Amino acid sequence: METAWDAQLRTAGLRVTRPRMSVMDVLATHPHVDAETIVTVARAAHPSISPQAVYGVLKALVGGGLARRIEPAGGPARYELRVGDNHHHLVCRECGVVVDVDCVVGAAPCLAPSDTAGFVVDEAEVVFWGLCAGCHAVRR
């Protein structure tokens, strides 16, 4: 599976490079990481990779539809390889951990606003805010 990255990259019209493989490896093993963490983890396999290279790779992956970018309020952007199913996220207000939630309804946009005010809507982004099990236990 891990060696299928090159096929995915080529399908998206992107060249196969070592930084891209490394970043995809990190995303596969660490879903919902931020760019800085990707740099740190990716350096285990590719010590010379630069932060800017990671930003560039992430932009290419998102542009090519291989990764998805989420930006929970009050924190850096996070990335995941799970794309195309319009799933949603649970975010902990305390520790910031992000967990996937399957979409309650069908395909994207899974919800329709009551009044679109003339907008042409293509995506409904849903974020559930709360406390994860661990942080909730500590609070008490």
Add this chain to the structure above:
Amino acid sequence: METAWDAQLRTAGLRVTRPRMSVMDVLATHPHVDAETIVTVARAAHPSISPQAVYGVLKALVGGGLARRIEPAGGPARYELRVGDNHHHLVCRECGVVVDVDCVVGAAPCLAPSDTAGFVVDEAEVVFWGLCAGCHAVRR
């Protein structure tokens, strides 16, 4: 109505100051503005107000439950006085304009995830992404 700001501020345990009144005036007439715009507009009524004062006022208003902060991905935070009804937003990908949408379901959290993964959820944030009528017309 505009002179009811002082009562609202006092109820929230906040002192009544000129910067706070000015910022609330701006929010009442310009919903969904960012901090920088608030500074610009507020200076019409209070020329000496500083950006940091606005940031401080906004933090106090949000903390006191008088304003709500929303942070659409890829842009600065925006603020609105409409609080307590858990409504949602339509955001234009092109021009960034934000429009209120009444909540489809009932009270907060208006939606429940299919699997909470142990989270204690207190809010469901919904953002509908698309193109506003104007930007959609220009595209074609």
Add this chain to the structure above:
DNA sequence: GGCCTTCTCTTGACTTGCTCAAGAAAAGGA
């Protein structure tokens, strides 16, 4: 009204997260 305590505003430095630009290096087709 005047005084005093406390909160808030001003001023200015600083941090974070990310983008832009120029040249070097690598990918992939001929």
Add this chain to the structure above:
DNA sequence: TCCTTTTCTTGAGCAAGTCAAGAGAAGGCC
């Protein structure tokens, strides 16, 4: 293997917002 194009490295730069210290108001108490 060579050549063109894309991508990565290196380094500067930017936007949004935070932190900290002192000056200045707000509001309770006398």
